[in-house]
Amino acid sequence: MPLTVEMVSTTQKVWAGEASTVVLRTLDGEIGILPGHSPLLAILGDGPVLVRATDGSEVTARVNGGFVTVDSDNVIILGEEVTTSS
Amino acid sequence: MGAQLRVYRRRIRSVNATKKITRAMELIASSRIVKAQQQVAASQPYADALYRAVSLAASNARGDHPLLSKPERPKRAAVLVVTADRGLAGAYSANVLREAERLSELLVAEQGIEVSYYVVGRKGVGYFKFRGVDIAHSWTGFSDRPTYEDAKRVAETLLEAFLKPDSQGGVDEIQIVFTRFKNRVSQTPVVLRIVPLAIEEEVVAAGAPITTARPHRPVLPLYDFEPSADRVLDALLPRYIEYLVYSSLLSAAASEHAARQRAMKAATENAEELIRALTRQANQARQAEITQEISEIVGGADALVAVTQGS
Numbered sequence: 001m002p003l004t005v006e007m008v009s010t011t012q013k014v015w016a017g018e019a020s021t022v023v024l025r026t027l028d029g030e031i032g033i034l035p036g037h038s039p040l041l042a043i044l045g046d047g048p049v050l051v052r053a054t055d056g057s058e059v060t061a062r063v064n065g066g067f068v069t070v071d072s073d074n075v076i077i078l079g080e081e082v083t084t085s086s
Numbered sequence: 087m088g089a090q091l092r093v094y095r096r097r098i099r100s101v102n103a104t105k106k107i108t109r110a111m112e113l114i115a116s117s118r119i120v121k122a123q124q125q126v127a128a129s130q131p132y133a134d135a136l137y138r139a140v141s142l143a144a145s146n147a148r149g150d151h152p153l154l155s156k157p158e159r160p161k162r163a164a165v166l167v168v169t170a171d172r173g174l175a176g177a178y179s180a181n182v183l184r185e186a187e188r189l190s191e192l193l194v195a196e197q198g199i200e201v202s203y204y205v206v207g208r209k210g211v212g213y214f215k216f217r218g219v220d221i222a223h224s225w226t227g228f229s230d231r232p233t234y235e236d237a238k239r240v241a242e243t244l245l246e247a248f249l250k251p252d253s254q255g256g257v258d259e260i261q262i263v264f265t266r267f268k269n270r271v272s273q274t275p276v277v278l279r280i281v282p283l284a285i286e287e288e289v290v291a292a293g294a295p296i297t298t299a300r301p302h303r304p305v306l307p308l309y310d311f312e313p314s315a316d317r318v319l320d321a322l323l324p325r326y327i328e329y330l331v332y333s334s335l336l337s338a339a340a341s342e343h344a345a346r347q348r349a350m351k352a353a354t355e356n357a358e359e360l361i362r363a364l365t366r367q368a369n370q371a372r373q374a375e376i377t378q379e380i381s382e383i384v385g386g387a388d389a390l391v392a393v394t395q396g397s
Contacts, residue, residue: 042312
């Protein structure tokens with residue numbers, strides 16, 4: 001079962017979709033999130049967020065002042081500013 | 087053309103020009119309401135996710151966070167008053183200011199709390215300056231279309247005041263007075279206390295037996311916090327307060343446009359009424375002129391007839 005990923009900024013929902021992997025950097029270091037990940041609430045550190053969507057495409061996002069929550073394969077990345085490039 | 091008629095025509099022209107302006111302002115305001123509403127809707131996903139994260143972290147954090155705990159004896163409160171930069175919006179700013187006065191009266195008289203004012207919008211600044219009331223900080227220029235950056239600036243100043251010790255003018259409470267946009271016809275000034283925050287701890291306590299959980303809501307599992315629940319909460323709460331300020335500014339902006347639209351609609355209608363009355367008066371003046379001209383001609387002809395018959 002894939003991950004359901006949402007990236008939201010203060011002004012809009014930036015990206016939403018299904019993904020197989022999310023790689024991001026928290027304050028403690030880089031982590032990869034796969035389906036079945038244990039529930040997590042973390043502060044994002046400096047560094048891009050990489051989302052590998054199930055359709056094969058990859059989305060890289062820069063998140064400013066962000067957080068990530070993971071809960072039963074729902075990944076929500078929220079930031080003041082989120083800019084994506086695929 | 088008679089002098090009287092000319093005066094009426096001139097007034098009709100001038101009222102017509104004013105009507106065009108008020109009509110345009112009405113249309114602009116009405117389109118901006120929609121824009122402000124869309125902005126509110128666009129920030130909703132962020133609000134939901136943020137609120138969830140905050141309540142999660144709050145229920146798992148060990149220490150009592152200063153932004154969440156009520157001080158035993160609050161001494162001073164910051165009151166953020168959100169008014170408009172421009173007038174021509176009916177009683178919009180006046181209503182907010184009246185609510186702010188009511189709140190500060192309540193704080194001062196009943197709880198003995200000093201009030202320091204933080205003001206958004208030129209109308210509010212003018213109001214307090216005229217009455218010689220000190221303003222701790224003011225912001226102008228974005229009341230009709232606030233951005234997140236504006237809200238952030240406001241929130242940062244407020245939080246700074248909160249973190250300062252009492253002796254240096256620090257505050258123990260932060261309240262916002264703004265106009266809540268219910269719909270296009272109804273907006274009411276409201277008071278929102280943002281610090282100390284009231285967060286509903288909706289997460290089931292760790293290790294609670296499953297039977298105590300409400301049946302419709304799945305039991306939330308134990309979360310991992312990185313670096314720790316307290317640190318996450320520390321980082322989340324300022325964001326949440328920024329968001330609260332942002333959403334109040336947006337709601338106030340939508341209300342301002344709605345108030346302006348109504349005021350301008352009334353002005354346009356009044357102009358139409360005035361034009362109708364003036365047109366009638368002008369027609370009357372024109373008729374009177376014609377009648378007079380006819381009677382002059384008839385009088386002249388009569389005199390001629392009398393002269394020729396007499397000779």
